[in-house]
Amino acid sequence: xxxxxxxxxxxxxxxxxxxxxxxxxxxxxxxxxxxxxxxxxxxxxxxxxxxxxxxxxxxxxxxxxxxxxxxxxxxxxxxxxxxxxxxxxxxxxxxxxxxxxxxxxxxxxxxxxxxxxxxxxxxxxxxxxxxxxxxxxxxxxxxxxxxxxxxxxxxxxxxxxxxxxxxxxxxxxxxxxxxxxxxxxxxxxxxxxxxxxxxxxxxxxxxxxxxxxxxxxxxxxxxxxxxxxxxxxxxxxxxxxxxxxxxxxxxxxxxxxxx
Amino acid sequence: xxxxxxxxxxxxxxxxxxxxxxxxxxxxxxxxxxxxxxxxxxxxxxxxxxxxxxxxxxxxxxxxxxxxxxxxxxxxxxxxxxxxxxxxxxxxxxxxxxxxxxxxxxxxxxxxxxxxxxxxxxxxxxxxxxxxxxxxxxxxxxxxxxxxxxxxxxxxxxxxxxxxxxxxxxxxxxxxxxxxxxxxxxxxxxxxxxxxxxxxxxxxxxxxxxxxxxxxxxxxxxxxxxxxxxxxxxxxxxxxxxxxxxxxxxxxxxxxxxxxxxxxxxxxxxxxxxxx
Ligand SMILES: Nc1ncnc2c1ncn2[C@@H]1O[C@H](COP(=O)(O)OP(=O)(O)O)[C@@H](O)[C@H]1O
Ligand SMILES: [Mg+2]
Numbered sequence: 097x098x099x100x101x102x103x104x105x106x107x108x109x110x111x112x113x114x115x116x117x118x119x120x121x122x123x124x125x126x127x128x129x130x131x132x133x134x135x136x137x138x139x140x141x142x143x144x145x146x147x148x149x150x151x152x153x154x155x156x157x158x159x160x161x162x163x164x165x166x167x168x169x170x171x172x173x174x175x176x177x178x179x180x181x182x183x184x185x186x187x188x189x190x191x192x193x194x195x196x197x198x199x200x201x202x203x204x205x206x207x208x209x210x211x212x213x214x215x216x217x218x219x220x221x222x223x224x225x226x227x228x229x230x231x232x233x234x235x236x237x238x239x240x241x242x243x244x245x246x247x248x249x250x251x252x253x254x255x256x257x258x259x260x261x262x263x264x265x266x267x268x269x270x271x272x273x274x275x276x277x278x279x280x281x282x283x284x285x286x287x288x289x290x291x292x293x294x295x296x297x298x299x300x301x302x303x304x305x306x307x308x309x310x311x312x313x314x315x316x317x318x319x320x321x322x323x324x325x326x327x328x329x330x331x332x333x334x335x336x337x338x339x340x341x342x343x344x345x346x347x348x349x350x351x352x353x354x355x
Numbered sequence: 356x357x358x359x360x361x362x363x364x365x366x367x368x369x370x371x372x373x374x375x376x377x378x379x380x381x382x383x384x385x386x387x388x389x390x391x392x393x394x395x396x397x398x399x400x401x402x403x404x405x406x407x408x409x410x411x412x413x414x415x416x417x418x419x420x421x422x423x424x425x426x427x428x429x430x431x432x433x434x435x436x437x438x439x440x441x442x443x444x445x446x447x448x449x450x451x452x453x454x455x456x457x458x459x460x461x462x463x464x465x466x467x468x469x470x471x472x473x474x475x476x477x478x479x480x481x482x483x484x485x486x487x488x489x490x491x492x493x494x495x496x497x498x499x500x501x502x503x504x505x506x507x508x509x510x511x512x513x514x515x516x517x518x519x520x521x522x523x524x525x526x527x528x529x530x531x532x533x534x535x536x537x538x539x540x541x542x543x544x545x546x547x548x549x550x551x552x553x554x555x556x557x558x559x560x561x562x563x564x565x566x567x568x569x570x571x572x573x574x575x576x577x578x579x580x581x582x583x584x585x586x587x588x589x590x591x592x593x594x595x596x597x598x599x600x601x602x603x604x605x606x607x608x609x610x611x612x613x614x615x616x617x618x619x620x621x622x623x624x625x626x627x628x629x630x631x
Contacts, residue, residue, distance in 0.1 A: 187529035197520040211528040214538045
């Protein structure tokens, strides 16, 4: 059964009147992993940043169309993100960036809690400890850092930092987690660990991952969307598209003829 | 003579030349420092630090009025300049190219080049005249005007150094913009901002000219910021232009204190700078 959590209708986005993505229609399935793939510069990051309303923070950036998120309010099925406070949108849709970006002046412990601390949300010591342990466990980092929680996050390796950033996003208990090429700055072993982690996490959160790595999309995702020059070319089950792409561009991308 | 040894001789000659020039250019500074320490240290004692000046002819007396005055002037100048400077600097870094930023940046840069006596005159016309008398407040205001552009500049530079993805990380957690600035951007650049502030404080702690027609000076113990107040540089000025040898000695003593103060600030600055 189809169970959408996030829908995009006629979404277009531009910078300085230069259209980057146009008329995108997509539905993301709850607790599934959707990969957005496509060659560099085709607008994957832009699309992702529209979803948590980060795109509009760039000067001269414009968005049109609708983004609908499953509502927590039982009376409405969906809420329109354009008319929702961006602060609330970002608390329900977390984001992990291409380069690991833990807060340099916070400790590992504080980094996990950053969403609470920076927003001035008060937590009891025990509550805070629980959130930290739970989410560091979720990203399989607890055993590696439990004795160094008071150290700064920047001392960790790149892969550990990225897992810390995932924990930081998860600690806010978002419904959707956006990952923008989360492993592109990492070595193969760290990449492998993050991919395993992503597959594991879909039980708790809906994942949308941008990647221009075909192999990664194949390994982790249930659905793929293929973007090319700002258009959504093809969308469907990963298995179907990988074995039987309908569009010539998709096939070329999958076989490495365009990148 | 083969090529290598020729090159070695050339290298050594240049090196020697550089060392010599360095020494020559440092000698005047070292001499000044030497005289300040030699003449100053002899004057420093408990009475000098803790009592008021005595009239000419009487022995002893101190400079507590100047110490307190300089302390008050610097503290108030800092209280005025730091918040405004940080806010302005953050604004310039966040909105680097709009009309307001460009104008503020130009004005601030011009101000950095204005002779400090001119700043004193500005403070005179803006505060002393309307208030009808000299005051510590107007002196602090003049010093704040000198400090402000330095803090604006260092804040702007330091905030620009904070990686953009740190701010994005904060915003993506649903932290409002102003809180991201306050809780992420400013803390991440704080040691740099404070380094700039300390350098500025070191600079204003020796300023005399802008105080001549603002704080004016006072030979009594005063902590009322609406009254004229003494300051160490003003005392140096007054004592050293006097005809009395006993007063010249005092000027040396005060110079010594200021040099020590600036030295301490510099050491603090270096410690902070390492943390950037
Ligand atoms: N801040 C910006 N201002 C102007 N153009 C931008 C900006 N960010 C990205 N672009 C342009 O938008 C296009 C798509 O970028 P992006 O969404 O980052 O692509 P991808 O993530 O697929 O590599 C690129 O041509 C890029 O140059
Ligand atoms: Mg990208």
